[in-house]
Amino acid sequence: xxxxxxxxxxxxxxxxxxxxxxxxxxxxxxxxxxxxxxxxxxxxxxxxxxxxxxxxxxxxxxxxxxxxxxxxxxxxxxxxxxxxxxxxxxxxxxxxxxxxxxxxxxxxxxxxxxxxxxxxxxxxxxxxxxxxxxxxxxxxxxxxxxxxxxxxxxxxxxxxxxxxxxxxxxxxxxxxxxxxxxxxxxxxxxxxxxxxxxxxxxxxxxxxxxxxxxxxxxxxxxxxxxxxxxxxxxxxxxxxxxxxxxxxxxxxxxxxxxxxxxxxxxxxxxxxxxxxxxxxxxxxxxxxxxxxxxxxxxxxxxxxxxxxxxxxxxxxxxxxxxxxxxxxxxxxxxxxxxxxxxxxxxxxxxxxxxxxxxxxxxxxxxxxxxxxxxxxxxxxxxxxxxxxxxxxxxxxxxxxxxxxxxxxxxxxxxxxxxxxxxxxxxxxxxxxxxxxxxxxxxxxxxxxxxxxxxxxxxxxxxxxxxxxxxxxxxxxxxxxxxxxxxxxxxxxxxxxxxxxxxxxxxxxxxxxxxxxxxxxxxxxxxxxxxxxxxxxxxxxxxxxxxxxxxxxxxxxxxxxxxx
Amino acid sequence: xxxxxxxxxxxxxxxxxxxxxxxxxxxxxxxxxxxxxxxxxxxxxxxxxxxxxxxxxxxxxxxxxxxxxxxxxxxxxxxxxxxxxxxxxxxxxxxxxxxxxxxxxxxxxxxxxxxxxxxxxxxxxxxxxxxxxxxxxxxxxxxxxxxxxxxxxxxxxxxxxxxxxxxxxxxxxxxxxxxxxxxxxxxxxxxxxxxxxxxxxxxxxxxxxxxxxxxxxxxxxxxxxxxxxxxxxxxxxxxxxxxxxxxxxxxxxxxxxxxxxxxxxxxxxxxxxxxxxxxxxxxxxxxxxxxxxxxxxxxxxxxxxxxxxxxxxxxxxxxxxxxxxxxxxxxxxxxxxxxxxxxxxxxxxxxxxxxxxxxxxxxxxxxx
Ligand code: HEM
Numbered sequence: 001x002x003x004x005x006x007x008x009x010x011x012x013x014x015x016x017x018x019x020x021x022x023x024x025x026x027x028x029x030x031x032x033x034x035x036x037x038x039x040x041x042x043x044x045x046x047x048x049x050x051x052x053x054x055x056x057x058x059x060x061x062x063x064x065x066x067x068x069x070x071x072x073x074x075x076x077x078x079x080x081x082x083x084x085x086x087x088x089x090x091x092x093x094x095x096x097x098x099x100x101x102x103x104x105x106x107x108x109x110x111x112x113x114x115x116x117x118x119x120x121x122x123x124x125x126x127x128x129x130x131x132x133x134x135x136x137x138x139x140x141x142x143x144x145x146x147x148x149x150x151x152x153x154x155x156x157x158x159x160x161x162x163x164x165x166x167x168x169x170x171x172x173x174x175x176x177x178x179x180x181x182x183x184x185x186x187x188x189x190x191x192x193x194x195x196x197x198x199x200x201x202x203x204x205x206x207x208x209x210x211x212x213x214x215x216x217x218x219x220x221x222x223x224x225x226x227x228x229x230x231x232x233x234x235x236x237x238x239x240x241x242x243x244x245x246x247x248x249x250x251x252x253x254x255x256x257x258x259x260x261x262x263x264x265x266x267x268x269x270x271x272x273x274x275x276x277x278x279x280x281x282x283x284x285x286x287x288x289x290x291x292x293x294x295x296x297x298x299x300x301x302x303x304x305x306x307x308x309x310x311x312x313x314x315x316x317x318x319x320x321x322x323x324x325x326x327x328x329x330x331x332x333x334x335x336x337x338x339x340x341x342x343x344x345x346x347x348x349x350x351x352x353x354x355x356x357x358x359x360x361x362x363x364x365x366x367x368x369x370x371x372x373x374x375x376x377x378x379x380x381x382x383x384x385x386x387x388x389x390x391x392x393x394x395x396x397x398x399x400x401x402x403x404x405x406x407x408x409x410x411x412x413x414x415x416x417x418x419x420x421x422x423x424x425x426x427x428x429x430x431x432x433x434x435x436x437x438x439x440x441x442x443x444x445x446x447x448x449x450x451x452x453x454x455x456x457x458x459x460x461x462x463x464x465x466x467x468x469x470x471x472x473x474x475x476x477x478x479x480x481x482x483x484x485x486x487x488x489x490x491x492x493x494x495x496x497x498x499x500x501x502x503x504x505x506x507x508x509x510x511x512x513x514x515x516x517x518x519x520x521x522x523x524x525x526x527x528x529x530x531x532x533x534x535x536x537x538x539x540x541x542x543x544x545x546x547x548x549x550x551x552x553x554x555x556x557x558x559x560x561x562x563x
Numbered sequence: 564x565x566x567x568x569x570x571x572x573x574x575x576x577x578x579x580x581x582x583x584x585x586x587x588x589x590x591x592x593x594x595x596x597x598x599x600x601x602x603x604x605x606x607x608x609x610x611x612x613x614x615x616x617x618x619x620x621x622x623x624x625x626x627x628x629x630x631x632x633x634x635x636x637x638x639x640x641x642x643x644x645x646x647x648x649x650x651x652x653x654x655x656x657x658x659x660x661x662x663x664x665x666x667x668x669x670x671x672x673x674x675x676x677x678x679x680x681x682x683x684x685x686x687x688x689x690x691x692x693x694x695x696x697x698x699x700x701x702x703x704x705x706x707x708x709x710x711x712x713x714x715x716x717x718x719x720x721x722x723x724x725x726x727x728x729x730x731x732x733x734x735x736x737x738x739x740x741x742x743x744x745x746x747x748x749x750x751x752x753x754x755x756x757x758x759x760x761x762x763x764x765x766x767x768x769x770x771x772x773x774x775x776x777x778x779x780x781x782x783x784x785x786x787x788x789x790x791x792x793x794x795x796x797x798x799x800x801x802x803x804x805x806x807x808x809x810x811x812x813x814x815x816x817x818x819x820x821x822x823x824x825x826x827x828x829x830x831x832x833x834x835x836x837x838x839x840x841x842x843x844x845x846x847x848x849x850x851x852x853x854x855x856x857x858x859x860x861x862x863x864x865x866x867x868x869x870x871x872x873x874x875x876x877x878x879x880x881x882x883x884x885x886x887x888x889x890x891x892x893x894x895x896x897x898x899x900x901x902x903x904x905x906x907x908x909x910x911x912x913x914x915x916x917x918x919x920x921x922x923x924x925x926x927x928x929x930x931x
Contacts, residue, residue, distance in 0.1 A: 073918070156653045157653065308861060474866075484856075491849060530652045538650070
């Protein structure tokens with residue numbers, strides 16, 4: 001039978017040809033034309049549900065998810081880069097307004113994107129549940145008997161043999177069972193089916209997707225993320241108040257913070273010294289001593305860029321580093337009123353840094369009156385003549401600390417929160433040097449700057465380093481990983497394993513000689529199917545040849561004659 | 564020897580290796596060009612045969628039934644002494660698809676054409692080996708895997724694509740027809756690499772030091788190469804399918820179409836080949852994305868953050884999932900599914916070139 005149907009092939013024609021033999025070879029939902037319902041509300045609901053869980057709509061929703069994800073990759077997103085969003089809105093006010101209304105600055109949490117994936121999610125669940133039941137049903141029933149005309153199947157073979165039909169069928173049954181087919185005798189033929197793992201894999205894959213999506217959503221809702229800058233020698237313990245900044249998901253509770261503390265022993269950074277990437281970090285690591293729980297034992301470890309410290313659900317990442325000059329301030333009488341390592345913020349990749357030293361109490365000026373000191377600091381880890389305002393290398397090759405002291409009221413008691421890196425200059429005065437200029441001096445480690453008229457001194461003792469740690473807790477990431485791995489295995493099983501049926505029909509021909517027909521059917525065409533059929537046929541053929549030479553006693557009514 | 568002197572020596576060796584690598588890449592381009600001309604010769608000589616198999620199968624000849632169908636597979640030659648004729652498996656194409664024999668390949672059955680085709684393949688093998696040498700020398704010069712920037716990615720990518728092609732040939736798959744298309748794009752890819760994308764060799768920033776990166780990028784390159792082969796087969800399928808449609812509906816295709824398309828495998832074979840290739844590599848692509856997520860989890864503190872590169876990998880993945888779904892959905896097989904496959908490969912390409920060049924994200928710090 002030759003078909004030359006042009007253009008779009010219609011698979012259902014083929015299936016009808018084969019009748020029941022081709023049915024239930026998968027659990028994919030059967031597609032009907034989307035005819036409109038006639039029954040009232042329930043009819044509509046049913047119709048809607050059937051549409052939602054059909055392959056066609058699943059395909060459509062998948063396409064929509066892909067399409068919907070695109071704008072988020074091209075338009076700045078407030079979740080990843082809020083300043084870029086602000087710039088965009090400033091430069092394109094009208095467009096920015098439209099984008100904002102459409103949620104295009106936070107696509108992946110927008111109403112419409114959520115709507116698409118929730119629909120897909122529902123469709124997925126609505127698809128899997130009935131498919132699973134159907135599959136269980138298929139496992140409990142037996143593969144259908146051979147269709148009338150085996151010649152129509154994708155792979156077919158036939159031969160004649162002197163063996164009895166029953167013998168051939170028995171041999172076929174034994175052979176198929178040995179090859180791990182689920183096989184049984186169905187009238188004049190033996191029906192066998194194999195490759196159920198494909199369906200298992202497919203269902204496992206789709207279920208794993210649900211697990212993955214749920215775990216991801218769970219992680220987003222319960223996650224927390226905080227930053228903490230730690231100077232060498234200092235420590236951190238995981239409570240909300242210790243963080244410099246902190247963000248969390250909608251359902252996060254402070255009690256969820258993993259009990260954990262650590263101390264930064266030493267930060268080590270080495271940098272490329274030559275070539276186009278001069279200055280990019282090579283070694284970049286923080287040596288810490290950490291302990292789990294409230295009273296855990298201290299353990300030493302290294303935290304590197306790709307190697308966070310993991311404690312329970314929490315991961316501690318090394319995200320940045322900078323310098324913290326050690327400063328000693330003395331008052332007019334020579335008493336030490338301040339001594340601390342002051343963390344400075346890097347301005348560029350060569351770690352040119354700025355910050356402020358604030359002496360809030362204890363300092364008395366030359367007249368013995370209490371005052372506050374604020375000292376602007378500007379720091380170059382590698383100072384090169386000719387480049388006085390920017391460091392030329394990130395390492396501490398030739399550190400120079402530039403200080404500008406001020407005295408007066410720093411305004412920290414006014415109740416308005418102040419950045420530790422900025423100086424409010426509204427109520428302070430500068431110091432004047434001998435020439436009446438603003439006092440400002442470059443110090444090398446160990447050097448001291450005298451404040452004029454016996455107002456005290458500031459000493460740059462040396463340099464410590466600081467590291468910034470990001471502590472992230474994202475629960476359920478183990479589930480997400482498990483889901484993802486299951487998905488891969490399910491997918492591989494589903495794509496590489498063929499589910500197929502084989503039939504062997506043996507009947508006595510008109511001339512009294514036994515005619516054996518074999519055919520195979522798979523859900524998707526594969527070169528393996530005819531190969532396997534040929535292999536089986538070969539074995540069966542050899543068996544029927546040898547059996548014929550040692551004829552067994554004939555037994556009466558053959559099952560084949562019933563048909 | 565002082566430390567500085569040792570470093571200098573090492574730098575000099577590395578520069579030397581980088582120069583060797585560049586020479587090898589240019590040499591491989593020269594040999595690929597020779598291969599290109601040999602493939603052209605194969606196609607030109609092949610056009611001398613004027614059989615018109617497709618037309619024969621689809622018009623009058625088709626009525627002569629089963630004989631013209633897909634080749635019968637002979638099986639089990641295993642030394643049997645049976646006197647009777649052994650059973651032969653007859654393969655029928657699925658209900659609804661056309662019964663068209665596969666074309667003979669670019670040489671069109673012409674002996675001289677076939678010879679040029681073989682020369683072309685030999686030259687491709689040679690060029691591949693030279694290019695591989697170039698990639699390895701590059702890797703040695705930077706003391707890491709050769710995919711820290713787009714230049715390295717491009718040379719590695721085309722090497723792997725050719726390896727996939729040669730591998731399929733070695734497995735005796737019917738893929739010789741791919742040769743010309745593949746070598747043409749490999750030349751374009753290398754041309755782009757050595758002109759626009761060239762980056763002097765250097766080591767990586769620490770965030771790129773991770774064995775998950777090695778796993779992630781190597782599988783990404785391999786998947787890309789295989790998807791690329793699938794995409795070429797899909798495009799050819801679309802052409803061949805319209806060609807067959809035209810003949811089946813009584814039209815007469817142009818001379819050029821006749822000459823070229825008649826020699827390609829049947830549209831059903833091309834379609835099946837494209838599907839198998841895409842489906843086979845899809846789980847690996849899934850794995851690639853997961854490996855990337857694990858790496859991101861280690862490097863940036865979150866395994867998924869909708870970074871443009873991540874987003875486009877996801878879009879590509881969903882597009883291929885659409886394609887696989889489409890093949891299982893009635894009414895979407897054939898051309899519609901093929902369009903989806905093209906779309907999916909388009910996403911892959913955009914993820915590579917588009918995102919690297921036009922969109923800034925965390926992935927862009929590797930330098931173009
Ligand atoms: C999150 C969304 C989904 C994704 C990413 C997805 C992905 C996939 C992939 C990659 C395959 C190929 C595996 C194979 O061919 O065996 C597949 C197969 C399949 N999917 Fe989905 N799927 C999704 C949702 C759905 C939904 C909602 C349905 C229900 C209509 C569904 C029904 C099926 C069926 C029946 C198959 C097997 C087709 C066959 O037997 O050839 N999928 N899916």
